[in-house]
Amino acid sequence: MKPYTILIIDDEPQMRNLVRTFLAKDGYIVEEATDGMDALAKVYKLQPHLCIVDVMMPYMNGFEFAKELKRTTNIPIIFLSARGEEWDKVEGLKIGGDDYMVKPFMPGELIARVESVLRRSYQHRYLSQSFTVGPLVIDHLAHKVTLDNNTVSLTVKEFGILETLARKPGRVYTREQILNLVWGDDHKSTDRTIDTHIKTLRLKLGEAGSMIETVWGIGYKLEVK
Amino acid sequence: MKPYTILIIDDEPQMRNLVRTFLAKDGYIVEEATDGMDALAKVYKLQPHLCIVDVMMPYMNGFEFAKELKRTTNIPIIFLSARGEEWDKVEGLKIGGDDYMVKPFMPGELIARVESVLRRSYQHRYLSQSFTVGPLVIDHLAHKVTLDNNTVSLTVKEFGILETLARKPGRVYTREQILNLVWGDDHKSTDRTIDTHIKTLRLKLGEAGSMIETVWGIGYKLEVK
DNA sequence: GGTAGTTGTGAAATACTTATGAAAAGGTAC
DNA sequence: GTACCTTTTCATAAGTATTTCACAACTACC
Numbered sequence: 001m002k003p004y005t006i007l008i009i010d011d012e013p014q015m016r017n018l019v020r021t022f023l024a025k026d027g028y029i030v031e032e033a034t035d036g037m038d039a040l041a042k043v044y045k046l047q048p049h050l051c052i053v054d055v056m057m058p059y060m061n062g063f064e065f066a067k068e069l070k071r072t073t074n075i076p077i078i079f080l081s082a083r084g085e086e087w088d089k090v091e092g093l094k095i096g097g098d099d100y101m102v103k104p105f106m107p108g109e110l111i112a113r114v115e116s117v118l119r120r121s122y123q124h125r126y127l128s129q130s131f132t133v134g135p136l137v138i139d140h141l142a143h144k145v146t147l148d149n150n151t152v153s154l155t156v157k158e159f160g161i162l163e164t165l166a167r168k169p170g171r172v173y174t175r176e177q178i179l180n181l182v183w184g185d186d187h188k189s190t191d192r193t194i195d196t197h198i199k200t201l202r203l204k205l206g207e208a209g210s211m212i213e214t215v216w217g218i219g220y221k222l223e224v225k
Numbered sequence: 226m227k228p229y230t231i232l233i234i235d236d237e238p239q240m241r242n243l244v245r246t247f248l249a250k251d252g253y254i255v256e257e258a259t260d261g262m263d264a265l266a267k268v269y270k271l272q273p274h275l276c277i278v279d280v281m282m283p284y285m286n287g288f289e290f291a292k293e294l295k296r297t298t299n300i301p302i303i304f305l306s307a308r309g310e311e312w313d314k315v316e317g318l319k320i321g322g323d324d325y326m327v328k329p330f331m332p333g334e335l336i337a338r339v340e341s342v343l344r345r346s347y348q349h350r351y352l353s354q355s356f357t358v359g360p361l362v363i364d365h366l367a368h369k370v371t372l373d374n375n376t377v378s379l380t381v382k383e384f385g386i387l388e389t390l391a392r393k394p395g396r397v398y399t400r401e402q403i404l405n406l407v408w409g410d411d412h413k414s415t416d417r418t419i420d421t422h423i424k425t426l427r428l429k430l431g432e433a434g435s436m437i438e439t440v441w442g443i444g445y446k447l448e449v450k
Numbered sequence: 451g452g453t454a455g456t457t458g459t460g461a462a463a464t465a466c467t468t469a470t471g472a473a474a475a476g477g478t479a480c
Numbered sequence: 481g482t483a484c485c486t487t488t489t490c491a492t493a494a495g496t497a498t499t500t501c502a503c504a505a506c507t508a509c510c
Contacts, residue, residue: 145398155496198457216507380485380487451507454507460501469492472491474488479482
Protein backbone atom coordinates (compact mmCIF):
# COMPACT_ATOMS: atom_id res chain seq x y z
CA MET A 1 0.00 0.00 0.00
CA LYS A 2 1.43 3.32 -1.03
CA PRO A 3 0.86 6.02 1.50
CA TYR A 4 0.54 8.72 -1.15
CA THR A 5 -2.53 10.73 -1.96
CA ILE A 6 -2.73 12.20 -5.44
CA LEU A 7 -5.20 14.89 -6.48
CA ILE A 8 -6.13 14.92 -10.14
CA ILE A 9 -7.61 18.16 -11.46
CA ASP A 10 -9.26 18.13 -14.88
CA ASP A 11 -12.57 19.31 -16.21
CA GLU A 12 -13.02 16.24 -18.38
CA PRO A 13 -14.51 13.35 -16.39
CA GLN A 14 -13.12 10.85 -18.88
CA MET A 15 -9.57 11.97 -18.32
CA ARG A 16 -10.01 11.96 -14.55
CA ASN A 17 -11.35 8.42 -14.72
CA LEU A 18 -8.49 7.27 -16.86
CA VAL A 19 -5.81 8.70 -14.61
CA ARG A 20 -7.58 7.53 -11.49
CA THR A 21 -7.82 3.98 -12.81
CA PHE A 22 -4.13 3.78 -13.60
CA LEU A 23 -2.97 5.28 -10.33
CA ALA A 24 -5.42 3.41 -8.15
CA LYS A 25 -4.36 0.16 -9.74
CA ASP A 26 -0.84 1.00 -8.66
CA GLY A 27 -1.90 1.54 -5.07
CA TYR A 28 -2.23 5.29 -4.77
CA ILE A 29 -5.07 7.05 -3.03
CA VAL A 30 -6.63 9.19 -5.75
CA GLU A 31 -8.87 12.23 -5.30
CA GLU A 32 -10.49 14.36 -7.97
CA ALA A 33 -11.36 17.97 -8.55
CA THR A 34 -13.06 19.54 -11.54
CA ASP A 35 -11.46 22.95 -11.53
CA GLY A 36 -8.87 25.10 -9.79
CA MET A 37 -11.21 26.50 -7.14
CA ASP A 38 -12.57 23.11 -6.27
CA ALA A 39 -9.00 21.81 -6.13
CA LEU A 40 -7.72 24.47 -3.75
CA ALA A 41 -10.51 23.72 -1.31
CA LYS A 42 -9.69 20.01 -1.51
CA VAL A 43 -5.98 20.54 -1.12
CA TYR A 44 -6.45 21.90 2.37
CA LYS A 45 -8.83 19.15 3.31
CA LEU A 46 -6.96 16.20 1.80
CA GLN A 47 -3.33 17.29 2.05
CA PRO A 48 -2.35 15.43 -1.12
CA HIS A 49 1.26 14.56 -1.85
CA LEU A 50 1.00 15.43 -5.53
CA CYS A 51 -1.34 17.33 -7.84
CA ILE A 52 -1.79 16.37 -11.49
CA VAL A 53 -3.41 19.33 -13.18
CA ASP A 54 -4.70 20.03 -16.66
CA VAL A 55 -3.32 23.26 -18.07
CA MET A 56 -6.49 24.26 -19.87
CA MET A 57 -9.47 24.53 -17.55
CA PRO A 58 -12.43 26.87 -17.13
CA TYR A 59 -12.49 29.53 -14.35
CA MET A 60 -8.93 29.03 -13.19
CA ASN A 61 -6.33 27.52 -15.47
CA GLY A 62 -3.58 25.17 -14.43
CA PHE A 63 -0.94 27.88 -14.07
CA GLU A 64 -3.09 30.09 -11.86
CA PHE A 65 -3.84 27.10 -9.69
CA ALA A 66 -0.17 26.19 -9.54
CA LYS A 67 0.86 29.69 -8.51
CA GLU A 68 -1.66 29.71 -5.71
CA LEU A 69 -0.68 26.22 -4.60
CA LYS A 70 3.04 26.99 -4.54
CA ARG A 71 2.42 30.21 -2.64
CA THR A 72 1.34 28.28 0.41
CA THR A 73 2.64 24.72 0.03
CA ASN A 74 5.43 22.61 -1.40
CA ILE A 75 3.13 20.09 -2.99
CA PRO A 76 4.64 19.01 -6.32
CA ILE A 77 2.74 19.44 -9.57
CA ILE A 78 2.60 17.56 -12.85
CA PHE A 79 0.99 19.51 -15.70
CA LEU A 80 -1.16 17.84 -18.32
CA SER A 81 -1.79 19.29 -21.75
CA ALA A 82 -3.34 18.06 -24.97
CA ARG A 83 -1.09 17.61 -27.95
CA GLY A 84 -1.06 20.78 -30.00
CA GLU A 85 -2.31 23.01 -27.22
CA GLU A 86 -0.23 26.14 -27.07
CA TRP A 87 1.35 26.70 -23.68
CA ASP A 88 4.72 27.61 -22.33
CA LYS A 89 6.60 24.69 -20.84
CA VAL A 90 9.33 26.91 -19.49
CA GLU A 91 6.77 29.10 -17.77
CA GLY A 92 5.24 25.99 -16.26
CA LEU A 93 8.55 24.78 -14.92
CA LYS A 94 9.36 28.24 -13.58
CA ILE A 95 6.09 28.51 -11.68
CA GLY A 96 7.22 25.39 -9.89
CA GLY A 97 5.83 22.62 -12.04
CA ASP A 98 7.86 19.49 -11.42
CA ASP A 99 7.08 17.74 -14.65
CA TYR A 100 4.58 17.72 -17.48
CA MET A 101 2.92 15.23 -19.77
CA VAL A 102 1.28 15.52 -23.15
CA LYS A 103 -2.03 13.76 -23.78
CA PRO A 104 -2.48 11.13 -24.89
CA PHE A 105 0.06 9.28 -22.82
CA MET A 106 0.73 5.68 -21.97
CA PRO A 107 -0.11 4.33 -18.51
CA GLY A 108 3.53 3.41 -18.06
CA GLU A 109 4.64 6.97 -18.64
CA LEU A 110 2.18 8.28 -16.09
CA ILE A 111 3.38 5.86 -13.45
CA ALA A 112 7.02 6.52 -14.23
CA ARG A 113 6.61 10.27 -13.92
CA VAL A 114 4.51 10.12 -10.79
CA GLU A 115 7.06 7.88 -9.12
CA SER A 116 9.91 10.04 -10.24
CA VAL A 117 8.33 13.25 -8.93
CA LEU A 118 7.32 11.67 -5.62
CA ARG A 119 10.76 10.23 -5.15
CA ARG A 120 12.41 13.57 -5.83
CA SER A 121 10.00 15.59 -3.79
CA TYR A 122 9.66 13.50 -0.71
CA GLN A 123 13.13 12.15 -0.36
CA HIS A 124 14.84 15.47 -0.15
CA ARG A 125 12.12 17.78 1.07
CA TYR A 126 9.24 16.60 3.17
CA LEU A 127 10.87 13.61 4.75
CA SER A 128 14.32 14.99 5.29
CA GLN A 129 12.93 18.15 6.77
CA SER A 130 11.76 18.21 10.28
CA PHE A 131 8.38 19.65 11.01
CA THR A 132 7.13 21.57 13.97
CA VAL A 133 3.93 21.14 15.93
CA GLY A 134 3.60 23.47 18.86
CA PRO A 135 6.64 22.93 21.08
CA LEU A 136 7.57 19.71 19.27
CA VAL A 137 10.06 19.31 16.44
CA ILE A 138 9.88 15.96 14.72
CA ASP A 139 12.60 14.75 12.40
CA HIS A 140 11.78 11.53 10.63
CA LEU A 141 15.20 10.75 9.18
CA ALA A 142 17.02 11.52 12.39
CA HIS A 143 14.30 9.69 14.28
CA LYS A 144 14.37 12.46 16.77
CA VAL A 145 11.84 14.50 18.70
CA THR A 146 12.72 17.65 20.55
CA LEU A 147 10.49 19.40 23.01
CA ASP A 148 11.43 23.01 23.70
CA ASN A 149 14.89 22.16 22.31
CA ASN A 150 15.39 19.17 24.58
CA THR A 151 15.62 15.77 22.97
CA VAL A 152 12.89 13.38 24.06
CA SER A 153 13.96 9.76 23.97
CA LEU A 154 11.24 7.69 22.30
CA THR A 155 11.07 4.06 21.23
CA VAL A 156 10.19 3.08 17.67
CA LYS A 157 6.51 2.57 18.35
CA GLU A 158 6.16 5.69 20.46
CA PHE A 159 7.89 7.72 17.77
CA GLY A 160 5.68 6.21 15.10
CA ILE A 161 2.48 7.03 16.94
CA LEU A 162 3.54 10.56 17.75
CA GLU A 163 4.70 11.21 14.19
CA THR A 164 1.46 9.88 12.78
CA LEU A 165 -0.70 12.04 15.00
CA ALA A 166 1.52 15.08 14.58
CA ARG A 167 1.55 15.01 10.79
CA LYS A 168 -2.16 15.79 10.81
CA PRO A 169 -2.91 17.77 13.94
CA GLY A 170 -6.61 17.76 14.77
CA ARG A 171 -7.30 14.60 12.82
CA VAL A 172 -8.65 11.70 14.84
CA TYR A 173 -7.13 8.26 14.36
CA THR A 174 -8.73 5.08 15.58
CA ARG A 175 -6.51 2.63 17.37
CA GLU A 176 -6.90 0.32 14.41
CA GLN A 177 -5.71 3.01 12.02
CA ILE A 178 -2.70 3.70 14.19
CA LEU A 179 -1.89 0.00 14.28
CA ASN A 180 -2.14 -0.20 10.50
CA LEU A 181 0.01 2.86 9.96
CA VAL A 182 2.70 2.23 12.54
CA TRP A 183 2.78 -1.54 12.93
CA GLY A 184 1.72 -2.38 9.37
CA ASP A 185 -1.38 -3.92 7.91
CA ASP A 186 -0.55 -7.39 9.18
CA HIS A 187 -0.16 -6.49 12.85
CA LYS A 188 -1.63 -8.72 15.47
CA SER A 189 -1.84 -6.38 18.39
CA THR A 190 -4.86 -5.24 20.31
CA ASP A 191 -6.24 -1.80 20.99
CA ARG A 192 -5.02 -1.91 24.61
CA THR A 193 -1.48 -1.83 23.31
CA ILE A 194 -2.08 1.62 21.91
CA ASP A 195 -3.43 2.83 25.24
CA THR A 196 -0.24 1.80 26.95
CA HIS A 197 1.95 3.54 24.41
CA ILE A 198 -0.16 6.68 24.64
CA LYS A 199 0.28 6.57 28.40
CA THR A 200 4.05 6.44 28.04
CA LEU A 201 4.07 9.16 25.42
CA ARG A 202 2.08 11.50 27.64
CA LEU A 203 4.43 10.75 30.48
CA LYS A 204 7.56 11.38 28.43
CA LEU A 205 6.17 14.56 26.93
CA GLY A 206 5.29 15.99 30.33
CA GLU A 207 3.18 19.10 30.03
CA ALA A 208 3.08 18.78 26.24
CA GLY A 209 1.59 15.34 26.72
CA SER A 210 -1.79 16.97 27.03
CA MET A 211 -1.62 17.71 23.32
CA ILE A 212 -2.50 14.06 22.78
CA GLU A 213 -6.23 14.04 23.35
CA THR A 214 -8.56 11.10 23.78
CA VAL A 215 -11.57 11.20 21.51
CA TRP A 216 -13.99 9.17 23.48
CA GLY A 217 -15.29 6.10 21.70
CA ILE A 218 -13.10 6.71 18.65
CA GLY A 219 -9.40 7.06 19.26
CA TYR A 220 -6.77 9.74 19.68
CA LYS A 221 -5.71 12.99 18.09
CA LEU A 222 -3.04 15.56 18.60
CA GLU A 223 -4.31 19.08 19.12
CA VAL A 224 -2.01 22.06 18.96
CA LYS A 225 -2.72 24.50 21.73
CA MET B 226 31.08 30.41 -13.32
CA LYS B 227 29.51 27.00 -13.63
CA PRO B 228 31.91 24.13 -13.09
CA TYR B 229 29.84 21.69 -15.12
CA THR B 230 30.92 19.88 -18.25
CA ILE B 231 28.18 18.77 -20.62
CA LEU B 232 28.67 16.31 -23.46
CA ILE B 233 26.30 16.67 -26.39
CA ILE B 234 25.97 13.65 -28.66
CA ASP B 235 24.24 14.12 -31.99
CA ASP B 236 25.14 13.22 -35.54
CA GLU B 237 23.87 16.52 -36.92
CA PRO B 238 26.52 19.25 -36.64
CA GLN B 239 23.83 21.92 -36.77
CA MET B 240 22.06 20.62 -33.70
CA ARG B 241 25.35 20.26 -31.81
CA ASN B 242 26.20 23.84 -32.63
CA LEU B 243 22.84 25.09 -31.51
CA VAL B 244 22.93 23.34 -28.16
CA ARG B 245 26.54 24.26 -27.59
CA THR B 246 25.81 27.92 -28.23
CA PHE B 247 22.96 28.05 -25.74
CA LEU B 248 24.80 26.17 -23.03
CA ALA B 249 28.12 27.93 -23.48
CA LYS B 250 26.38 31.29 -23.27
CA ASP B 251 25.08 30.14 -19.93
CA GLY B 252 28.52 29.26 -18.60
CA TYR B 253 28.77 25.53 -19.16
CA ILE B 254 31.79 23.77 -20.61
CA VAL B 255 30.46 21.96 -23.66
CA GLU B 256 32.00 19.00 -25.45
CA GLU B 257 30.70 17.21 -28.53
CA ALA B 258 30.56 13.70 -29.89
CA THR B 259 29.11 12.52 -33.19
CA ASP B 260 27.97 9.05 -32.24
CA GLY B 261 27.67 6.62 -29.35
CA MET B 262 31.10 5.05 -29.78
CA ASP B 263 32.80 8.38 -29.99
CA ALA B 264 30.84 9.52 -26.94
CA LEU B 265 31.80 6.56 -24.76
CA ALA B 266 35.46 7.18 -25.45
CA LYS B 267 35.06 10.85 -24.54
CA VAL B 268 33.08 10.14 -21.40
CA TYR B 269 36.04 8.41 -19.85
CA LYS B 270 38.43 11.14 -20.89
CA LEU B 271 36.28 14.15 -20.04
CA GLN B 272 34.19 12.90 -17.12
CA PRO B 273 31.22 15.08 -18.04
CA HIS B 274 28.49 15.88 -15.51
CA LEU B 275 25.67 15.41 -18.01
CA CYS B 276 25.12 13.87 -21.44
CA ILE B 277 22.54 15.20 -23.88
CA VAL B 278 21.99 12.51 -26.46
CA ASP B 279 19.96 12.24 -29.65
CA VAL B 280 17.82 9.10 -29.73
CA MET B 281 18.29 8.47 -33.46
CA MET B 282 21.92 8.08 -34.40
CA PRO B 283 23.91 5.85 -36.73
CA TYR B 284 25.99 2.92 -35.41
CA MET B 285 24.78 3.11 -31.81
CA ASN B 286 21.48 4.74 -30.97
CA GLY B 287 20.77 6.85 -27.91
CA PHE B 288 19.33 3.99 -25.88
CA GLU B 289 22.25 1.68 -26.52
CA PHE B 290 24.59 4.46 -25.50
CA ALA B 291 22.53 5.17 -22.37
CA LYS B 292 22.54 1.53 -21.32
CA GLU B 293 26.28 1.34 -21.66
CA LEU B 294 26.78 4.64 -19.84
CA LYS B 295 24.53 3.70 -16.93
CA ARG B 296 26.25 0.34 -16.64
CA THR B 297 29.43 1.97 -15.48
CA THR B 298 28.58 5.50 -14.34
CA ASN B 299 25.89 7.61 -12.73
CA ILE B 300 26.16 10.41 -15.25
CA PRO B 301 22.66 11.79 -15.93
CA ILE B 302 21.18 11.76 -19.42
CA ILE B 303 18.74 13.97 -21.31
CA PHE B 304 17.33 12.41 -24.47
CA LEU B 305 16.65 14.45 -27.61
CA SER B 306 14.22 13.42 -30.28
CA ALA B 307 12.70 15.04 -33.33
CA ARG B 308 8.97 15.72 -33.26
CA GLY B 309 7.17 12.82 -34.84
CA GLU B 310 9.99 10.34 -34.37
CA GLU B 311 8.70 7.09 -32.96
CA TRP B 312 10.38 6.15 -29.73
CA ASP B 313 9.40 4.91 -26.36
CA LYS B 314 9.58 7.51 -23.62
CA VAL B 315 8.91 4.99 -20.90
CA GLU B 316 11.71 2.80 -22.19
CA GLY B 317 13.97 5.83 -22.10
CA LEU B 318 13.10 6.66 -18.53
CA LYS B 319 13.49 3.03 -17.50
CA ILE B 320 16.96 2.77 -18.97
CA GLY B 321 17.86 5.61 -16.66
CA GLY B 322 17.17 8.69 -18.74
CA ASP B 323 16.63 11.64 -16.44
CA ASP B 324 14.61 13.76 -18.83
CA TYR B 325 13.87 14.20 -22.51
CA MET B 326 13.17 17.02 -24.93
CA VAL B 327 11.50 17.15 -28.28
CA LYS B 328 13.11 19.11 -31.10
CA PRO B 329 12.65 21.87 -31.88
CA PHE B 330 12.83 23.36 -28.41
CA MET B 331 13.28 26.82 -27.03
CA PRO B 332 16.60 27.84 -25.51
CA GLY B 333 14.82 28.53 -22.24
CA GLU B 334 13.49 25.01 -22.04
CA LEU B 335 16.92 23.55 -22.66
CA ILE B 336 18.45 25.63 -19.87
CA ALA B 337 15.61 24.89 -17.47
CA ARG B 338 15.90 21.15 -18.00
CA VAL B 339 19.67 21.08 -17.82
CA GLU B 340 19.63 23.01 -14.57
CA SER B 341 16.93 20.84 -13.14
CA VAL B 342 18.73 17.60 -13.95
CA LEU B 343 22.08 18.87 -12.68
CA ARG B 344 20.51 20.10 -9.47
CA ARG B 345 18.82 16.76 -8.87
CA SER B 346 21.85 14.69 -9.73
CA TYR B 347 24.60 16.53 -7.95
CA GLN B 348 22.82 17.81 -4.90
CA HIS B 349 23.74 14.80 -2.88
CA ARG B 350 26.81 13.59 -4.53
CA TYR B 351 30.41 13.80 -3.61
CA LEU B 352 31.36 17.25 -4.73
CA SER B 353 34.24 17.82 -2.43
CA GLN B 354 36.97 15.36 -1.71
CA SER B 355 37.33 15.70 2.02
CA PHE B 356 34.96 16.82 4.70
CA THR B 357 35.05 17.36 8.43
CA VAL B 358 32.70 16.14 11.12
CA GLY B 359 33.63 17.06 14.65
CA PRO B 360 37.18 15.84 15.25
CA LEU B 361 37.13 13.67 12.11
CA VAL B 362 38.42 14.55 8.66
CA ILE B 363 37.32 12.12 6.00
CA ASP B 364 38.93 12.04 2.59
CA HIS B 365 37.07 9.90 0.11
CA LEU B 366 39.66 9.83 -2.65
CA ALA B 367 42.60 9.25 -0.36
CA HIS B 368 40.50 6.78 1.60
CA LYS B 369 41.81 8.28 4.77
CA VAL B 370 40.39 9.31 8.12
CA THR B 371 42.18 11.50 10.59
CA LEU B 372 41.12 12.01 14.17
CA ASP B 373 42.60 15.07 15.83
CA ASN B 374 45.27 15.04 13.11
CA ASN B 375 46.21 11.42 13.67
CA THR B 376 45.53 8.97 10.91
CA VAL B 377 43.13 6.20 11.86
CA SER B 378 43.69 2.95 10.00
CA LEU B 379 40.39 1.60 8.74
CA THR B 380 39.50 -1.30 6.48
CA VAL B 381 37.38 -0.74 3.38
CA LYS B 382 34.10 -1.68 5.02
CA GLU B 383 34.81 0.27 8.17
CA PHE B 384 35.66 3.31 6.09
CA GLY B 385 32.54 2.93 4.01
CA ILE B 386 30.28 2.73 7.03
CA LEU B 387 31.90 5.68 8.75
CA GLU B 388 31.80 7.78 5.59
CA THR B 389 28.15 6.97 5.03
CA LEU B 390 27.14 7.91 8.52
CA ALA B 391 29.34 10.97 8.58
CA ARG B 392 27.98 12.45 5.37
CA LYS B 393 24.62 12.94 7.07
CA PRO B 394 25.27 13.46 10.74
CA GLY B 395 22.13 12.94 12.78
CA ARG B 396 20.43 10.87 10.15
CA VAL B 397 19.62 7.30 11.10
CA TYR B 398 20.54 4.47 8.75
CA THR B 399 19.15 0.98 9.05
CA ARG B 400 21.60 -1.88 8.77
CA GLU B 401 19.98 -2.77 5.48
CA GLN B 402 20.51 0.73 4.14
CA ILE B 403 24.15 0.62 5.18
CA LEU B 404 24.58 -2.73 3.45
CA ASN B 405 23.01 -1.36 0.27
CA LEU B 406 25.12 1.77 0.32
CA VAL B 407 28.46 0.25 1.28
CA TRP B 408 28.27 -3.33 0.02
CA GLY B 409 25.95 -2.67 -2.90
CA ASP B 410 22.39 -3.67 -3.65
CA ASP B 411 23.28 -7.28 -4.29
CA HIS B 412 25.00 -7.93 -0.99
CA LYS B 413 24.35 -11.16 0.86
CA SER B 414 25.39 -10.24 4.34
CA THR B 415 23.35 -10.14 7.48
CA ASP B 416 22.62 -7.37 9.94
CA ARG B 417 24.97 -8.90 12.51
CA THR B 418 27.86 -8.12 10.23
CA ILE B 419 27.17 -4.43 10.65
CA ASP B 420 27.15 -4.79 14.42
CA THR B 421 30.60 -6.26 14.33
CA HIS B 422 31.99 -3.52 12.13
CA ILE B 423 30.42 -0.87 14.34
CA LYS B 424 32.08 -2.49 17.33
CA THR B 425 35.47 -2.27 15.64
CA LEU B 426 34.88 1.28 14.50
CA ARG B 427 34.02 2.41 18.01
CA LEU B 428 37.11 0.69 19.30
CA LYS B 429 39.41 2.26 16.72
CA LEU B 430 37.92 5.71 17.17
CA GLY B 431 38.42 5.60 20.92
CA GLU B 432 36.66 8.46 22.62
CA ALA B 433 35.24 9.72 19.33
CA GLY B 434 33.66 6.29 18.90
CA SER B 435 30.79 7.47 21.04
CA MET B 436 29.73 9.67 18.13
CA ILE B 437 28.35 6.52 16.56
CA GLU B 438 25.07 6.05 18.34
CA THR B 439 22.75 3.07 18.35
CA VAL B 440 19.17 3.95 17.55
CA TRP B 441 17.34 1.15 19.22
CA GLY B 442 15.12 -0.84 16.89
CA ILE B 443 16.31 1.00 13.81
CA GLY B 444 20.02 1.22 13.22
CA TYR B 445 22.89 3.62 13.72
CA LYS B 446 23.66 7.27 13.31
CA LEU B 447 26.58 9.56 13.82
CA GLU B 448 25.93 12.46 16.11
CA VAL B 449 28.34 15.36 16.34
CA LYS B 450 28.82 16.43 19.89
C1' DG C 451 -27.68 7.59 40.24
C1' DG C 452 -27.07 3.16 37.88
C1' DT C 453 -25.09 0.72 34.23
C1' DA C 454 -22.60 -0.58 30.22
C1' DG C 455 -18.96 0.43 27.82
C1' DT C 456 -14.38 2.81 27.38
C1' DT C 457 -9.99 4.42 28.88
C1' DG C 458 -5.91 4.94 32.25
C1' DT C 459 -2.35 2.77 34.93
C1' DG C 460 1.10 -0.07 37.21
C1' DA C 461 3.33 -4.24 37.23
C1' DA C 462 4.59 -8.54 35.23
C1' DA C 463 5.56 -11.41 31.36
C1' DT C 464 7.18 -11.88 26.94
C1' DA C 465 9.50 -10.75 22.87
C1' DC C 466 12.97 -8.70 20.63
C1' DT C 467 17.50 -6.16 19.76
C1' DT C 468 22.22 -5.24 20.46
C1' DA C 469 27.11 -6.01 22.26
C1' DT C 470 30.82 -8.91 22.50
C1' DG C 471 34.46 -12.41 22.23
C1' DA C 472 35.99 -15.99 19.68
C1' DA C 473 36.32 -18.67 15.79
C1' DA C 474 35.66 -19.65 10.95
C1' DA C 475 35.90 -18.26 6.26
C1' DG C 476 37.67 -15.49 2.65
C1' DG C 477 41.42 -12.77 0.31
C1' DT C 478 45.96 -11.18 -0.89
C1' DA C 479 50.86 -10.77 -1.14
C1' DC C 480 54.91 -12.93 -1.05
C1' DG D 481 51.50 -22.79 0.29
C1' DT D 482 52.04 -19.82 4.20
C1' DA D 483 51.38 -15.79 6.81
C1' DC D 484 48.72 -12.10 7.56
C1' DC D 485 44.78 -9.29 7.36
C1' DT D 486 39.85 -8.61 6.52
C1' DT D 487 35.30 -10.00 6.72
C1' DT D 488 31.65 -12.82 8.28
C1' DT D 489 29.34 -15.96 11.33
C1' DC D 490 27.95 -17.68 15.65
C1' DA D 491 26.59 -18.23 20.44
C1' DT D 492 25.67 -16.07 24.47
C1' DA D 493 24.99 -12.42 27.63
C1' DA D 494 23.05 -8.13 28.59
C1' DG D 495 19.89 -4.83 27.73
C1' DT D 496 15.51 -2.63 26.08
C1' DA D 497 10.98 -2.58 24.09
C1' DT D 498 6.49 -4.32 23.67
C1' DT D 499 2.51 -6.56 25.04
C1' DT D 500 -0.64 -8.37 28.28
C1' DC D 501 -3.41 -8.26 32.25
C1' DA D 502 -6.20 -6.87 36.06
C1' DC D 503 -8.40 -3.42 38.05
C1' DA D 504 -9.40 1.37 38.86
C1' DA D 505 -11.21 5.46 36.94
C1' DC D 506 -13.92 7.66 33.89
C1' DT D 507 -17.83 8.87 30.37
C1' DA D 508 -22.16 8.64 28.13
C1' DC D 509 -26.63 7.58 28.36
C1' DC D 510 -30.86 6.30 30.29
